[in-house]
Amino acid sequence: xxxxxxxxxxxxxxxxxxxxxxxxxxxxxxxxxxxxxxxxxxxxxxxxxxxxxxxxxxxxxxxxxxxxxxxxxxxxxxxxxxxxxxxxxxxxxxxxxxxxxxxxxxxxxxxxxxxxxxxxxxxxxxxxxxxxxxxxxxxxxxxxxxxxxxxxxxxxxxxxxxxxxxxxxxxxxxxxxxxx
Numbered sequence: 001x002x003x004x005x006x007x008x009x010x011x012x013x014x015x016x017x018x019x020x021x022x023x024x025x026x027x028x029x030x031x032x033x034x035x036x037x038x039x040x041x042x043x044x045x046x047x048x049x050x051x052x053x054x055x056x057x058x059x060x061x062x063x064x065x066x067x068x069x070x071x072x073x074x075x076x077x078x079x080x081x082x083x084x085x086x087x088x089x090x091x092x093x094x095x096x097x098x099x100x101x102x103x104x105x106x107x108x109x110x111x112x113x114x115x116x117x118x119x120x121x122x123x124x125x126x127x128x129x130x131x132x133x134x135x136x137x138x139x140x141x142x143x144x145x146x147x148x149x150x151x152x153x154x155x156x157x158x159x160x161x162x163x164x165x166x167x168x169x170x171x172x173x174x175x176x177x178x179x180x
Contacts (some may be wrong), residue, residue, distance in 0.1 A: 031064045043087035044077045072099040098164040
């Protein structure tokens with residue numbers, strides 16, 4: 001095995017590991033492979049060159065790049081003399097993680113808080129209705145306590161996400177200084 005093959009084998013191992021673990025964040029393996037490819041590529045790439053490198057269709061590649069852009073993991077760049085759209089990944093994994101974390105968690109927090117608030121209103125209606133049985137009222141009171149606890153949790157989670165977005169989190173858990 002020559003040096004070039006060894007280099008590519010080392011990169012491919014990391015790309016595959018990234019791709020497999022990106023599903024923790026709701027990202028498919030193929031999109032994870034694309035991110036890994038862009039991470040190890042020093043020059044911006046066109047959709048055609050990404051397609052050729054990964055063996056995916058241009059439509060699939062375009063969709064994948066758009067998803068990575070939405071997650072702020074990839075950006076379109078301008079290169080003088082090139083008519084094609086070119087893309088590169090963010091090399092700041094701290095920022096990439098905080099952006100990804102914030103985007104994904106805000107969606108989940110919002111959906112859960114909305115459902116909880118709607119349920120609290122319905123439970124309160126049951127408690128306010130004179131015809132509701134004592135048994136149902138007791139269960140509704142217990143559920144209300146659980147939901148109030150859940151709202152406190154989501155308030156805390158919102159503040160955690162705020163600390164990522166404001167970068168305050170790095171005051172408590174500093175970044176390592178070495179960056180590529």
